[in-house]
Amino acid sequence: MKQILANFNKAFESRVRLGIMSVLAVNPAMDFTGLKETLAVTDGNLASHLRALEEAGYIRMEKSFINRKPNTSYSITDDGMESFSSHLKALEELIRNQ
Amino acid sequence: MTNQTDQHLEDIQAIRRLMESSSRFLSLSGMSGIIAGVLGIAGALGAQLIITRISAPVDWYARPFAEGPDGIREFLPLFVLMAVVLILAFSGAAFLSTRKARKSGIKAWTPVTRRMLVSLLIPLGTGGLFILLTAGTVPAGVIIASTLIFYGLAVISAGKFTFGEIHWLGVLEVAAGLVCLALPQYSVLIWILGFGLLHIVYGLFMHLRYRG
Numbered sequence: 001m002k003q004i005l006a007n008f009n010k011a012f013e014s015r016v017r018l019g020i021m022s023v024l025a026v027n028p029a030m031d032f033t034g035l036k037e038t039l040a041v042t043d044g045n046l047a048s049h050l051r052a053l054e055e056a057g058y059i060r061m062e063k064s065f066i067n068r069k070p071n072t073s074y075s076i077t078d079d080g081m082e083s084f085s086s087h088l089k090a091l092e093e094l095i096r097n098q
Numbered sequence: 099m100t101n102q103t104d105q106h107l108e109d110i111q112a113i114r115r116l117m118e119s120s121s122r123f124l125s126l127s128g129m130s131g132i133i134a135g136v137l138g139i140a141g142a143l144g145a146q147l148i149i150t151r152i153s154a155p156v157d158w159y160a161r162p163f164a165e166g167p168d169g170i171r172e173f174l175p176l177f178v179l180m181a182v183v184l185i186l187a188f189s190g191a192a193f194l195s196t197r198k199a200r201k202s203g204i205k206a207w208t209p210v211t212r213r214m215l216v217s218l219l220i221p222l223g224t225g226g227l228f229i230l231l232t233a234g235t236v237p238a239g240v241i242i243a244s245t246l247i248f249y250g251l252a253v254i255s256a257g258k259f260t261f262g263e264i265h266w267l268g269v270l271e272v273a274a275g276l277v278c279l280a281l282p283q284y285s286v287l288i289w290i291l292g293f294g295l296l297h298i299v300y301g302l303f304m305h306l307r308y309r310g
Contacts, residue, residue, distance in 0.1 A: 022113040026121040038120050
């Protein structure tokens with residue numbers, strides 16, 4: 001049980017953060033608007049969770065210009081992919097052990 | 099503790115749903131498969147009529163479509179027919195899929211849709227150019243077979259971005275194309291079964307399974 005909880009990542013406790021990681025785990029990259037529409041959350045809410053995940057080194061942000069409009073695109077890092085899949089495994093373990 | 103388990107279970111379900119809906123185009127309408135199949139059969143029968151009308155020899159399948167000085171002129175109605183069938187089937191799929199997306203309250207035009215279309219159009223466009231460039235020199239039977247093979251590869255490639263079942267439709271299309279190569283004298287019949295009937299069966303299956 002202790003081992004399972006060790007993999008249970010605090011950074012993913014919020015639903016929005018889990019959502020961001022799920023989407024970025026299966027997509028090479030997604031921009032802010034895409035994430036907002038997929039997860040149906042507000043700008044401020046999404047931005048703060050994205051910042052937290054970025055600071056933890058789980059996702060990376062890339063700013064660019066598309067037709068002179070600024071575009072912010074997010075993708076998962078290797079570290080993020082690894083932590084997210086151990087978190088998923090921990091979740092599944094917890095359910096199985098009940 | 100039970101509450102917490104429910105919470106985890108909900109989390110896992112939400113994660114799976116998000117992974118699926120953000121990486122797959124799930125609005126692809128089954129009905130559009132049926133329409134593509136019916137249009138394909140109508141097109142193949144039309145093509146057969148055109149082929150026999152241009153006083154084709156019994157071994158027409160072993161000769162190029164556009165042979166000799168009149169070749170291109172004779173091939174033109176066939177080419178127009180193929181283009182019309184393709185455009186109608188494609189528009190039908192686009193219209194029905196947009197409607198299905200609207201009904202289920204999701205957007206049809208997403209990054210996944212774009213990725214799916216690109217992976218569909220690369221093999222399909224290659225096939226189209228291949229046929230245009232070889233119609234004058236390659237036997238008609240091979241051309242008919244290559245429509246099935248390129249289309250099947252396009253479906254397999256686009257299938258990664260939509261329902262998993264479509265993968266098998268692509269595999270069967272490629273298989274039908276290979277059979278067509280081996281039995282060119284039956285190429286129109288194989289095309290009717292391999293493209294038309296398969297699409298109708300696939301479309302019905304998906305329509306019943308995913309309602310739409």
